[in-house]
Amino acid sequence: YRAPGSDKWQRISWDDAFTRIAKLMKADRDANFIEKNEQGVTVNRWLSTGMLCASAASNETGMLTQKFARSLGMLAVDNQARV
Template identity: 90%
Template sequence: MNVNRRQFFRICAGGMAGTTVAALGFTPGAALAETRNYKLLRAKEVRNTCTYCSVGCGLLMYSLGDGSKNARASIFHIEGDPDHPVSRGALCPKGAGLLDYVHSENRLRYPEYRAPGSDKWQRISWDEALNRIARLMKDDRDANFVETNAQGVTVNRWLSTGMLCASAASNETGMLTQKFARSLGMLAVDNQARV
């Protein structure tokens, strides 16, 4: 570029005027094309398994809570886990809609009991529910337990009650569930995957 003396002074004067105006606070505003903040930036990530079917897809759940009692309200994003060997980050429509299930007003959050002949459900505590289930199982087992068959061979069977196990549980949980059911004498043990 070939600049003479007069053009050089004009360029310098224009640059000084521009920097003086900027120094006085007359600068342009922030550009509108800036990047958004990442919504999961401060979130706590928890890995879980989808509860809908027997496939056992992996989930990543994000919350801003500290794990307190109101943690349900703080879950704000659920997505598939790309590192999970079963689903590799993919979710079916039910799994993709888990966030709506978590925040649903119709979601059952505590045990309820409906007395025989009643048309109303009443809320009971977890201790009451577990004690009632244990008592009913014990009474049924005592009434229907078969120690020996017709030939006099010891069989120790409880044929009037069965157990439905979770299919998304680990192998260790499945083994313990199987041992529990068989130790009571149950023969009807099935898995959610077949239902």
């Protein structure tokens, strides 16, 4: 982990890393989630964050990763194998 403005890296536990990731994702989703479009239609979109799946993963893992990302409202989901 490298604190904002710092030039030093520090070791943190996996629990701390996952907690930080979860908090940052939640804060971004809360700030940018679009529940309805201009016509009032429910869209449930989270456009400010995306996910890139690894090409070494199986097809099934890629499908589950995409379903997870879509369940959070992410539209920007891609696979490294396509690139």
